[in-house]
Amino acid sequence: EAKKRGGNSVVSFNDELHVRLLKRADLELRLRTAIGDGEMLLYYQPEYDLRSGDITAAEALVRWQHPERGLMQAGKFVSVIEEINLSAELGRWVLDEACRQLSEWKKSSPVVPPSIRVNISAGELISADFVNFVGALLSRYGHLPQELGIEITESTVMREVDDVLMTLHGLRQLGLTVAIDDFGTGYSSLSHLKELPVDILKIDRSFISSLHTDKSDRAIVSAIVRLAEAFNLTTVAEGVEDASTATTLVELGCRRVQGYLIAKPLAADNFITWLSEPRDYLGAPNPLAST
Numbered sequence: 189e190a191k192k193r194g195g196n197s198v199v200s201f202n203d204e205l206h207v208r209l210l211k212r213a214d215l216e217l218r219l220r221t222a223i224g225d226g227e228m229l230l231y232y233q234p235e236y237d238l239r240s241g242d243i244t245a246a247e248a249l250v251r252w253q254h255p256e257r258g259l260m261q262a263g264k265f266v267s268v269i270e271e272i273n274l275s276a277e278l279g280r281w282v283l284d285e286a287c288r289q290l291s292e293w294k295k296s297s298p299v300v301p302p303s304i305r306v307n308i309s310a311g312e313l314i315s316a317d318f319v320n321f322v323g324a325l326l327s328r329y330g331h332l333p334q335e336l337g338i339e340i341t342e343s344t345v346m347r348e349v350d351d352v353l354m355t356l357h358g359l360r361q362l363g364l365t366v367a368i369d370d371f372g373t374g375y376s377s378l379s380h381l382k383e384l385p386v387d388i389l390k391i392d393r394s395f396i397s398s399l400h401t402d403k404s405d406r407a408i409v410s411a412i413v414r415l416a417e418a419f420n421l422t423t424v425a426e427g428v429e430d431a432s433t434a435t436t437l438v439e440l441g442c443r444r445v446q447g448y449l450i451a452k453p454l455a456a457d458n459f460i461t462w463l464s465e466p467r468d469y470l471g472a473p474n475p476l477a478s479t
C-alpha cells in the first residue's frame with residue numbers, strides 16, 4: 189500500500205498515517221524472516237461431537253511469537269502474509285509442523301486426535317505440486333491420509349475455480365478430508381457446491397453467535413444443515429460459546445461443534461493434556477477451557 193501511494197500521488201502525511209505505515213512496513217519486514225527464524229507455532233482447537241462425546245478433529249491455528257508484541261493470533265497477520273506472497277511458505281511450514289506434532293503425540297501420548305486439519309489459503313492451493321507435497325509429507329511421517337485434512341474458506345473456493353478444484357480432487361483422491369470454512373459468507377452457488385469435492389461445511393461463526401435468540405440465524409443454520417444432508421456433507425458449527433447454543437444446534441441437526449464452550453485454541457502441550465481429561469459440557473467447565 190505504501191508503495192502505491194508513492195510517486196506523484198498527493199498524500200497528506202499526518203502523523204497517524206505515518207505511524208501506521210511504519211508499523212505495517214515493520215510487520216512485513218519481520219514476517220519475511222519469521223517463518224525461517226522459527227517464530228511461528230501452532231495452537232490446536234478441538235472439534236467435538238455433542239452426541240457421541242468424541243473429539244472428531246483438531247484444527248491447527250497458526251500463532252506468531254513476535255519478538256516485541258508477544259503472541260499474535262492468526263487473524264492479525266495471516267492476511268499480510270497473503271499480501272506479501274508468503275502463503276506458500278507458511279502453508280508448507282504449517283503442514284509439516286502439524287505432521288511433526290502428530291508424530292510426537294503418537295509416540296508420547298495414549299490419546300491423540302483422530303485427525304488434524306490445517307487452514308490453507310488460495311495462494312497455496314493453486315500451486316501445481318501441492319498434492320505431491322502433501323503426499324510426500326504423509327509418507328515421510330508415516331501418517332494415514334485420513335489423519336490429515338485441510339480447511340479452505342468459501343471465498344477461496346469461489347476464486348480460481350478450476351485450479352482449486354483440481355487440487356481438491358487430488359487431495360480427496362489421496363484420502364484427505366476437505367472442509368469449507370466460514371460457510372455462508374462466500375456466496376457459493378448451489379450448482380457449484382454440488383460439484384465441489386468436499387466433506388465438511390463449517391458454518392460461519394456470524395450465524396452461530398446469536399443463534400438461540402435470532403430467528404433468521406436459526407433459519408439460515410437450519411437451511412445449511414439440510415443442504416449439507418442432501419449433499420452428504422457433515423456440518424460443523426464454528427464459534428460455539430455457550431450451552432444453549434449447543435442445545436439449539438443439536439435440535440437443528442448439527443452435532444459437531446467447535447468453540448470456547450469446548451475449548452479455546454491451546455498450545456500443543458495443553459491440548460494433549462486437555463484431550464486426556466474427562467469432559468462434560470453441560471456440567472462442570474473444563475479447567476483448561478479458558479487458558
Ligand code: C2E
Binds near residue numbers: 266307308341429
Ligand atoms: P478460522 O479457520 O475460521 O478459525 C476460527 C477463528 O475463530 C480462530 O481465530 C479461533 O481462535 C477463533 N475462535 C474459535 N472459537 C471461537 C469462539 O468460540 N469464539 C470466538 N469469538 N472466536 C473463536 P484465529 O486463530 O485468529 O484465526 C483466524 C483465521 O485465520 C482462521 O479462521 C483462518 O482462516 C486463518 N488461519 C489460522 N491459522 C492459519 C494457517 O495456519 N494458515 C492460513 N492460511 N490461515 C490460517
Ligand code: MG
Binds near residue numbers: 247307369
Ligand atoms: Mg478454519
Ligand code: MG
Binds near residue numbers: 393
Ligand atoms: Mg472459520
Ligand code: MG
Binds near residue numbers: 370393
Ligand atoms: Mg473465521
